[in-house]
Amino acid sequence: MLHFFRRSVIYSLNYGIYAFAKAYKLISIIDHVYKSYLYRVKLIVLKRSIHWYLCAFLIFIGGVVVYLLHQSNLEKEEISNRQQLEYIHNRAVNQFSSSIHNLAGLIAGMKSYINMSEEMPSQEQFQKFVQSQLNDIDSKDSIVISVIDTSHIFRQAFTRYENDPAQLIGRSVKDIRSKDKIEALESLMKTDHLLMFPPINLREGWLGIPINFRIKRNGIVEGYGAPILNFATIMSSVYDDEITKDFVFKFSTERGYEFDRTRSYNETEVYTKEVDKEFYKNYNIPEDAFISTTTQYFGFEITIATAYKEVPNQGKRFRNILLLYYGLLILVLLIITWQLDRYRKLNNRLEIANTEIASQNEELQHLNQTKNRFFTMISHDVKQPLQSVEGLLDLLQDEKTDDPSINSLFKKIRKSTRNTVDLLNNLLRWALSQTGELSYTPVRFNVAAIIQKTIALVDQQALSKQITIVQELDDTIHFYGDVDMIQTVVRNLTSNAIKFTKLNGVVLIQSYTKDQHIYIVIKDNGVGMKPELASSLFQIGEMVSREGTQGETGTGLGLILCKEFIERHQGEITVSSELDKGTTFTIILPAGA
Structure with missing residues (x-):
């Protein structure tokens, strides 16, 4: 029994030693592999960063060279400054001496x-x-x-x-x-x-x-x-x-x-x-x-x-600043090296994002082309038929009928058709201005003549509400600009004034010059508006539509278009209004344009 126990202990010790040896060998192999891996990783990192280390080393060497050159030139600079100082000093002494002796000659003449x-x-x-x-x-x-x-x-x-x-x-x-x-x-x-x-x-x-x-x-x-x-x-x-x-x-x-x-x-x-x-x-x-x-x-x-006045020998301070600059530059380069891998990852993400943006850009271009086709369809396929209908309604208006209901129906249809055509015109002009396709053709024209021509276009609208349009125009004023744009602005503002003026009201249109500017004022005595509403009229994000005094409709887009057209002429448009008393729009254009 004792012999068996002894053999068991010896066998266990031998097995333990053998297992330890195996484990130690395994650990050695693992350590060798790990160190090899670390070496390869460090080698890869070193290869990726070697140019930065080389750059930092060269900058350091450059700094030493510049420092030595600066030291060698410092004495030459001091000698040059000293020579310049002596020259200026001797020059000042000689000029003073010359002036004194000239004065002495003058005084000798007085003495004699x-x-x-x-x-x-x-x-x-x-x-x-x-x-x-x-x-x-x-x-x-x-x-x-x-x-x-x-x-x-x-x-x-x-x-x-x-x-x-x-x-x-x-x-x-x-x-x-x-x-x-x-x-x-x-x-x-x-x-x-x-x-x-x-x-x-x-x-x-x-x-x-x-x-x-x-x-x-x-x-x-x-x-x-x-x-x-x-x-x-x-x-x-x-x-x-x-x-x-x-x-x-x-x-x-x-x-x-x-x-x-x-x-x-x-x-x-x-x-x-x-x-x-x-x-x-x-x-x-x-x-x-x-x-x-x-x-x-x-x-x-x-x-x-x-x-x-200022000691010119700033060499020592310059040298210290230069050394500090080079030290900071090397430190920055080391930080850049440390951040390089992070930046590469960010670049990869940026490439993916750029790919997505490019794809979205193609989609936007496709949508923009679809939008352009849509506006073309409105211009040709919708606007032209409506204008034909409007023309037919103008002809039918002159026909006399015994049935009052038919006359009333004609007026309503004609009003709706005109509003729709005006809306389409504003929408198309605004769309063209946003895409840059609206041509700007400036010519010199008489402001009063264009206003009168525009008033003739809305005269029927004013007549239907028995509104009087008063004109106070200076027929000597001329302006260099796009006639269609200015006419569109005046027509929209005059139409709005009629729209929000009650029956038998008055719309005043003035033109005059003041302080090198041309003023066109369109004023009505209509329903007016609150100040907060007036301040948001020209903001497309807060475009507000209100019904006129006889239920006339609109989108508010015309005012946005007016503002853009006037700004195209380096001018501005302002509005002042008081509830239940009326509204005044003022167009201000540069007289020298």
């Missing part, structure tokens, strides 16, 4: 004129001399000139065309200038040289550059002359130059006071409200962006500095 005259020139004589000098050099500059005695009292003060504009004559310079300025003017009277003084805010309302000279006649110092030129005119050639529009200029004196074209920032009173829009502090420019030159002019130093 005063000092060499036999008698001290009067203000009128001196002013004429200055005018002559300025005219000789064709100068339009603003200038103010003062003659001041040794006690610093103004004796003469004038501009090119005005005398004493700031009312300075008789006043002392000490009242308007600081002590150190007076000391500088005392020194001026001890030398025969021209001396420039700091820019000053003038009472005339502008900033001036003074270059003063001593007045010494017959060996006696009699005072000094103070010509002052408008700084804005001195610098006009610099600021008006197209090549300086991207640059800003800073001006300062030897004491550090800054000034622009309108004022000096030297803590003195300013007499103008104007501001220089090109003042450098209006721009956020760092100090190290300026290059400057200090030059001495007739004993006074002025510093001129120049900078770009």
Whole structure:
């Protein structure tokens, strides 16, 4: 028994080991197959997406190349910008220096004129001399000139065309200038040289550059002359130059006071409200962006500095933006790759939908052809017989009969036939307008003549209800348009007016011009309508049909047709109505058409 049990245990263990080995082998085979499958799937996906990965790789390489090229060109760009800045700066300094020396030449002439005259020139004589000098050099500059005695009292003060504009004559310079300025003017009277003084805010309302000279006649110092030129005119050639529009200029004196074209920032009173829009502090420019030159002019130093309004070296920021752009582009391409299979499925669905749409389109074309045949049948097979019947009824109306019932029957049949023909005409015209087959043939015609011709067509309708049609027409108005369309509109509106007007009523038809437009007004004193009904008359989705005062029928299609015909002529049609008081339709057409 024990031996049998032992053999059973050994057999069971061997079988378990064998089963485990089989299971492990099976698992290994399954794992190998699964990994092979995954490999094939990944390979298929990789093949489908390889061009996207290649594109992303090339874009990345391109970004690196662009970055390196940008770095190599950055230094060249900085050098070029620096050279351009130096050129503009030197140009501005030279132009300013040239203007100052031209002014000095002008002032030297004034000095010689005063000092060499036999008698001290009067203000009128001196002013004429200055005018002559300025005219000789064709100068339009603003200038103010003062003659001041040794006690610093103004004796003469004038501009090119005005005398004493700031009312300075008789006043002392000490009242308007600081002590150190007076000391500088005392020194001026001890030398025969021209001396420039700091820019000053003038009472005339502008900033001036003074270059003063001593007045010494017959060996006696009699005072000094103070010509002052408008700084804005001195610098006009610099600021008006197209090549300086991207640059800003800073001006300062030897004491550090800054000034622009309108004022000096030297803590003195300013007499103008104007501001220089090109003042450098209006721009956020760092100090190290300026290059400057200090030059001495007739004993006074002025510093001129120049900078770009906007620092042109945007290379670093551009590089970062470029890198960000390339990174985002690669990310987008990876997302597109991930979505590619989904888009393919959507494309398959779209192809199926397109096939269905094509099939439905063929069916619609077939239905459209059937509709066209239907309208052709109405036009030829229905409309023509009805018109023949209408003609016969017109003939029978003239026949006299003794039976009143027969006369009444003729009238009813004739009315019904006319309504049916009108309905068919409106329906056919509307259908042709929708399909684009209704021809538009514009000609120049007399509006009043067409209206009168149209009224003749509905005259019998009005006569049957004893309605008076009043015409107030301007027979000088002409219009360029389609006669049939305009006639159809007038006939439909007039017929409607008669339809909804009671016995013995009045229909008024007017035509006139106003504000470059032609107006045709059709007004009745009939039953009118509610405002909500009037607002929906021209909407095909809410087409409303009402019976006339004697049971006349209609579809409302005529008004839709009227609106389309008028809009075809770049015009408009409006309606106003009041219940139980009447309705007014107004056609507005462009007079220049």
